[in-house]
Structures are given as structure tokens and as C-alpha cells.
Amino acid sequence: MAQKPAPPPILALRWLGVGAVPAALALAFLWAGGCFSPGRVTQNRLMGELHNAGSYGHGFRRAHAKGVCVSGWFDASGDASHLSRAAVFHEQHVPVIGRFALAVGQPYASDNAATVRSMALRFMPPDAPEWRTGMNDPPVLPLRDAHDVSDFFTAQQSDPATGKPDPARVKAFGATHPWLRSAADVNAHRFISSGFADDTFHSLDSFVLSAADGTTTAVRWTMIPTQPVTPSDAKAGDREYLFRELISDIHTHALHWHLMMTVAGPHDAINDPSQIWAQDDQTLDAGTLTLNSIESEDGGPCTGITFDPLVLPPGIQPSDDPILQVRSAAYMRSFSLRAGENRSSSAVTPTLIQTPESKKS
Template sequence: MVDHSSPPRPPLSTASLIARLAGIGAVVAVMAGAFAYVNGSLDPQRLRPKTLVDALETNNGVHPGFRRNHAKGVCVAGYFESSAEARVYSRAEVFSAARTPLIGRFALPSGNPYAPDSSVPIRSFAVQFSLANGQQWRTGMNSMPVFPVGTPEAFYQMLKAGAPDPATGKPNPANMSAFFAAHPEAAPFLAWVKTARPSASYATETYNGINAFYLVSAEGKRQAVRWGVVPQIQDAAGETAPAGADFLEKDLVQRLASGPLRWQLNMTLANPGEPLEDASKPWSGEHKVLNAGTLVLQSSQPQADGDCRDINFDPLILPSGIEASNDPLLAARSAAYASSYLRRAGEVSPLHTAPAESKP
């Protein structure tokens, strides 16, 4: 594999790390969505979509017409150009067709649509592939390599730890520190946080799917994978996010005016015994990585009226040839995304008109 990593960054001091963790509760709450079980009609001991979306609003405020997670974003459009490498592993048409049109959305992991672009070190990229046979593949990816915790219940506790203190209006650093002390599974995520810095561009980020899925061949053979996209361009050595609140969308528009932007879609094949149902656990050691093709972005649109506005990027909308693993976060994300959509669909904000209808 080619090493696409950025130059090493100096680690944060202990004080800086604690300060970052104090604010990251709300950030993590929207990295991959709020979580609950699929149908939302479970017994009282289990989490429900409403509970988690309510918690997002507590942490981020209510912003009518906007998504409750990843509220600040920009629409993009282009196509996926497949290679031959994934075709033997999956019968999905997206890997056999020469080109598949796509609609995507870059966003910040915050429920606040007015958050400064430099306020968090994470960027997200959601994509909808529209296959010629009428099927769709939707995926949401983030620039972090793993999720902090592996269950919806632990995530909810993390969300509560990051809630603002009524006396100060800000999260209490002690609560977040206590949460992580009680959840050693978050160690890989915390190691990443120590060196993470906000990138200067959406176009230079690597985005990871984090959860495991299965590729299913024409013969019915299943291969567990995690996927991600790697950019063809990167930040210059030492480059950091500029000052200002809204540089990411402006940078993207300028870059696209000069030509398309490209990412390689990598499928990392799981080794025997790999953890498939816990997104907090990294896959270590050598792995076979397929170059499944290239995502090509050709244009952008403001999210207020762009084609991505009404899309619910539900990670369980999958074509024949790709199947979900039993990772509980996947089903949970699906339910909470729907709950969030239903809230914003009936609202109007100064920047948004209410979505006309959800696209399937």
C-alpha cells in the first residue's frame, strides 16, 4: 500500500487535550449520527431515536430546517469510475458499470450550522451512488479512523458527558474525562485526537467508512471489508486551517472551478478473526486493499437548495452485492437519521426551505 498519511504533527499538551475533549462530546455526537435501535418502538430500557436526537438538540441547540447532525455542509455531484478489482468480490452493479452518477455532501461534524470551520478537526463526506438498475448505495464517511465507542448505549453516555453545564453553558471537562476513564475502548480514538488538526480543505482529506460491511459475490461468497476514500491531492507540509468561519466551502468552489477532484475508493479486506461489530477497534497488521475505483467530483451547490438537501444518507441503503454487518451502530444510525429528517422536514429556517419529500 502507498502511504497517504500527512506529515507527523506535534502532540497536544495534556491541558490542550482535556480542553478539546470537553468540547468534543457534541462533535462526536454528530460524526456518525445519533444512535438508537432500528424501529424506534422498543422496550423502555433501550434507547430510542427521539432520545438521541433530543440529546443532540440539548448539546447543539435547535436550528430549524437544518440536520441535527452535520448541519453545516455543501452539496457536490459527479460520478464513480469503477476498476476491475472489486468485481470478483461483489456483484453490485456499481463495481461493474464503467460510470455511476453520484451526489455527495461534505460537512462539519456539528449540529450547529454556524460553527467556524476551524472549530473541529473532523470533516465528513456522505455519498449516494445511483445505479442504472434503480438501486442505490449510500455511505457516510469521516476523517477519523475509528469511532470512540462500540455501542449505542456507550455513545449516549458520551453524549450526556458532553452536554453543556447549565451554569456555564459549556461542557464540564471533568465529565468528559470521567467518561473516557470508564471507557478504555476509546484509546485508539483518543490517540488520533491528540494529533488531529483541522484540514485546510475538504479536498485533501481521507474519509473512512469506519463500520464493517460485506461484499457479496455473484456466487454468494461474503467478504468483510471496511472502506474509505483517499484524495489525489493533499495539504502542503505544515499547512493548517486558515482563520475564519467559512473557508471550506469557498475553497471547494475555487478548486472545482479549476477542474474535477478525485478520490480513490479503497476496500480493506478483513483478516480472519477481525472485529466486525465494533467500530472502536482498529484493524491492525497487513491487509489486502482493493482499489475499487475513483470518485470524481465535478461541481458543487449550496446545501440550501442543492441536490443533496433532501437526501437522508442512511448507511443501510445498500445495493445487491453489499450487505451490512451486525455492528449495532449501523442499525442505530439508520433510525436516528430518519428521526432527524422528520424533524427538519416540517421546519423552515431563514436559509432553508423545508424539504419537499425524502428521496428513497
């Protein structure tokens, strides 16, 4: 028996289904580009604002452009295992690849004691999903959401006459964002250590740990050094003095930090990284980070890694902190851009990192 042709409405639905997927993809790209919401903070908008604020680009990270690769391992203490089922809190000798960097857009900028320093880590349990985290040394982030980030980058736009941000524009940013003043004051008065090795690094954003029984706990974390902490002592005339000291330290002995988990109290803000948490919150020592190897980013193991804070294993979840989405989107766009660019040598070259013994050979 000959098959009856489908009624016109059904044919229309079939054709609609065929076209729905590419149409949805096209709309998604338009939405991501901000075509339907000119005021929306998009990846391209953030990259453009970073460029105007002096980001070098050309194959380097758009922010935290000057850095070096490190590696080592993490040993869990077990003290946080009841809060999270993530393997990293249960296992010993988890391999780690990391990166120390300065929060500058220029990869050849001179080291400066007051520049924000960062520690980024990739934990790689042998038989479990990895975990990536990026931490800075100021104790709190003086930005609340995507619009704060965009406004801040705009305020940092370089004046063509000086090559530096216009002080009036920077001052205006503070005046129009009074809710960020307390966080900025805390950071401005923070203790500045002598270098990377004796610095403390903070997650800034909040995350949610989930235990095997489904219990969830909001936390922030901090890497606290076991090395003696001394005040900053900048070396005049040495453009790479912070990295030279780090290289010397790791060549001399392994460096260690304790991963301290701070449990959110009843009045702590989970979704606002500009809010300071209570001083009497519960803390747990989750384990010890050991770093014993250092390499230039010119061929080093961290060069191709994006330390996206949303690369999380089961047992660690993002909170509803909006800055997490901003960071993730910006990191991925930065990676996409630099992957297609030719990159010159880093300021911290392989020669700079060589030991005296290897240089003789």
C-alpha cells in the same frame, strides 16, 4: 340449507385476527418509544441528547449541520467486482450526489481545522439499486454501541454558563469507557489536512460484500484523495474558510478520490467500529470518485437526502456492527423532524458558491 353459526371459539379467533394488526402496530410504536424498557436507547432519546449537546435543529440536520452539496460520478476499476455483484463496482460513470460537512450541531459555527469532516455519497447506477454511504475523516469510531453513543452525547451536554461541554463530564466519560481509549488516542493524533479536497474519509463501520457465487467478504472502505495533501492552515477571521477553499478547488478543477476496500483479516473485529484493523490487511482499489460541481444546500440536490448507511444495493450487506442500526435510526428520525420545520438560509449560501464570472453577469 341455512348456514350454521360458527362456534364461539372460531368467532373469537376471527375477532382476534381483526384486532391483531392494529394492536401489533400500537405495541410497535410503544416499543420504539421505549415504554417497555426505560433504559433502551431510542430515536427520541438520541434526538433529545443531541439537543442538549447544542444541536440547532430548526430544519437543519441534527449532527453535521453545516454542509454543502457536491455532485459528479464514479468509475469502477473492476478490481472489486469479484467480491461484490453490486453494480457500482462493475459500471463506469455512475452518477453521484454528495455532501461535505462538519460534525457540528450548529449550522452557523465557524470552520475549525480540528472539527471532524464528513463525506456522504449517493451512488445512482442507471439500471440498478442505489448505494448511500456516510464517511468521516478520523480513522476509527471511538464508540462501540448504542449505549456508548448515548453516553457520549450526554457527556457533550452544554453547560448553560459557558455554552460548552463541561470538561469534567467529558473526562468522566473517558474514565468510565476505558475500552474506547485506544480509538480515541488514534483519532487525537491523526493527521489533519488543509481542507476537504485533500482529506481522507473512512467508512468506520464494517460491511459485507457478496459476490455472484455467494462468497462473502467483510470490508471497511476509505476514500483517498489524489490531490496533493498538505497540513492544516486555518485562516484566522474567516468563518467559512474550509468551504471557501472547497468551492475554489472545484471551480478550478475536478476533485478525485480512490475508493479503497480493506478486506478484514482473521483477527479484525467486524462488529466493533472502535477496534483498529491490522495494518497489513489486503486492500483493493475499487475505482475513482470524481466531483466537479458544488451547490449550496439552499435548494441544492443533497438537501433532501438522508445518507442512511443501510441504504444498500444487492452485493453490499450490513455487518452485525450495532452502530449501523443506531446511525440509520438517528438519521431517519432527524430527517423526519427537519422535514416538518422551517429552515433559514445556510451559512454556505448560493452567493458564496457563485463563480466570479457568474457574479459579474
